[in-house]
Amino acid sequence: MKKVTFDYSKAASFIQDHEVESIKKLALDAKEVLVSKEGAGNDFLGWIDLPVDYDKEEFDRIKKAATKIQSDSEVLLVIGIGGSYLGARAAIEFLRHSFYNVVSKEIRKTPEIYFVGNSISSTYIKHLMDVIGDRDFSINMISKSGTTTEPAIAFRVFKAMMEEKYGKEEAAKRIYATTDKARGSLKSLATEEGYESFVVPDDVGGRFSVLTAVGLLPIAVSGADIDKLMEGAQAGRKAALEASFEENDALKYAAIRNILLRKGKGIEILANYEPSVHYVSEWWKQLYGESEGKDQKGIFPASVDLTTDLHSMGQFIQDGSRNMFETVINIETSREEIILQEEPVDLDGLNYLAGKSVDFVNKSAMNGTILAHTDGQVPNLMVTVPEVNEYYLGQLFYFFEFACGVSGYLLGVNPFNQPGVESYKKNMFALLGKPGYEAQREELLKRL
Numbered sequence: 551m552k553k554v555t556f557d558y559s560k561a562a563s564f565i566q567d568h569e570v571e572s573i574k575k576l577a578l579d580a581k582e583v584l585v586s587k588e589g590a591g592n593d594f595l596g597w598i599d600l601p602v603d604y605d606k607e608e609f610d611r612i613k614k615a616a617t618k619i620q621s622d623s624e625v626l627l628v629i630g631i632g633g634s635y636l637g638a639r640a641a642i643e644f645l646r647h648s649f650y651n652v653v654s655k656e657i658r659k660t661p662e663i664y665f666v667g668n669s670i671s672s673t674y675i676k677h678l679m680d681v682i683g684d685r686d687f688s689i690n691m692i693s694k695s696g697t698t699t700e701p702a703i704a705f706r707v708f709k710a711m712m713e714e715k716y717g718k719e720e721a722a723k724r725i726y727a728t729t730d731k732a733r734g735s736l737k738s739l740a741t742e743e744g745y746e747s748f749v750v751p752d753d754v755g756g757r758f759s760v761l762t763a764v765g766l767l768p769i770a771v772s773g774a775d776i777d778k779l780m781e782g783a784q785a786g787r788k789a790a791l792e793a794s795f796e797e798n799d800a801l802k803y804a805a806i807r808n809i810l811l812r813k814g815k816g817i818e819i820l821a822n823y824e825p826s827v828h829y830v831s832e833w834w835k836q837l838y839g840e841s842e843g844k845d846q847k848g849i850f851p852a853s854v855d856l857t858t859d860l861h862s863m864g865q866f867i868q869d870g871s872r873n874m875f876e877t878v879i880n881i882e883t884s885r886e887e888i889i890l891q892e893e894p895v896d897l898d899g900l901n902y903l904a905g906k907s908v909d910f911v912n913k914s915a916m917n918g919t920i921l922a923h924t925d926g927q928v929p930n931l932m933v934t935v936p937e938v939n940e941y942y943l944g945q946l947f948y949f950f951e952f953a954c955g956v957s958g959y960l961l962g963v964n965p966f967n968q969p970g971v972e973s974y975k976k977n978m979f980a981l982l983g984k985p986g987y988e989a990q991r992e993e994l995l996k997r998l
């Protein structure tokens with residue numbers, strides 16, 4: 551069986567062996583702190599063993615709920631933000647059809663899935679209502695804290711729409727709540743209204759929760775195989791926990807990115823060459839951004855979709871400020887293949903590619919870009935995913951999570967908190983006139 555791998559050979563000219571040797575000890579120490587659960591944020595390490603130690607009874611309930619939603623709904627609304635949104639979207643877009651929601655039902659076979667509650671746009675909400683129309687739908691409301699404003703607003707609106715359509719009792723059978731097992735207003739509401747509930751474990755933070763019900767229910771509804779996803783994560787866990795440094799791709803990724811940071815490369819661009827990877831990058835940005843960006847430190851996680859952005863951001867990456875490195879997600883085997891045909895008259899000048907696959911062209915663009923960016927002093931790292939399937943995605947999720955924990959400790963931060971995200975919330979509540987924020991409100995209004 552192949553595996554997700556990490557390779558930094560193309561960045562060799564930027565990284566010397568003795569640098570790897572000296573950070574190796576630090577990386578192994580950081581790993582030890584992580585797995586022995588002795589570091590900062592150690593009450594949020596449930597994700598480490600999640601692939602082997604998850605609630606099997608709940609896992610079965612997730613599958614049953616997914617089957618019910620598939621049978622009684624044309625549309626599933628997934629309401630959530632941040633860690634309660636990005637993992638499910640990343641998985642569904644990675645694994646399923648590129649035009650999942652619009653391809654014919656015969657091909658898709660499962661409900662359309664829309665994500666909402668990840669912004670505060672009334673236009674988006676209203677337009678989504680138009681999309682649902684009078685069709686049957688279900689809601690998966692996801693919030694670990696149960697108090698986040700964006701999803702709570704969307705839920706209020708779509709719950710009302712659902713209750714009007716089905717009546718309160720039937721609506722309650724179409725609403726699935728994924729939240730803390732005991733705390734928060736979503737939990738109280740779920741108990742009060744009798745919604746089927748799924749748990750975000752206490753010791754798993756939002757951005758590490760894709761392999762809990764947070765990700766698993768929407769992913770299962772989309773028709774993807776969540777058993778295979780967990781199997782892949784198990785393999786990723788085994789590799790991360792057991793392999794020596796030299797064989798340990800997650801450890802090496804954590805180590806190399808910290809070498810580059812210490813050389814002034816403060817921005818990491820995650821680059822993909824497949825549109826289906828776009829939301830994996832979005833998920834990765836939250837994972838690394840919230841884990842590492844604190845105490846005035848960290849690597850700023852950015853992403854590009856290529857070759858698309860070579861025609862917009864390509865100039866900057868090639869030639870702008872030299873403060874970045876790039877990590878390419880290479881999908882080794884394309885899911886589909888198109889062979890270019892010869893044309894009798896070579897008007898577009900592409901006959902030299904006749905008989906070649908579109909993926910061959912894509913990979914040539916990728917390899918050419920890696921060399922060009924390297925020549926432009928942007929170190930290029932690569933994470934290779936052998937194929938697009940649940941198994942390798944499970945590995946990829948675990949690879950990035952584990953590397954993130956190690957990398958955060960290498961950096962000297964608590965990778966498992968996110969104190970900075972409260973600042974905007976406090977200001978927003980004050981400006982909204984939420985009770986308890988009166989003093990701040992006066993101060994802020996003066997400044998606007």
Ligand SMILES: O=P(O)(O)OC[C@H]1O[C@H](O)[C@H](O)[C@@H](O)[C@@H]1O
Binds near residue numbers: 631633696756840968
């Ligand atoms: O799941 P929730 O409690 O609604 O949180 C959703 C998201 O919003 C918060 O503000 C945090 O920054 C994220 O880490 C979290 O994933």
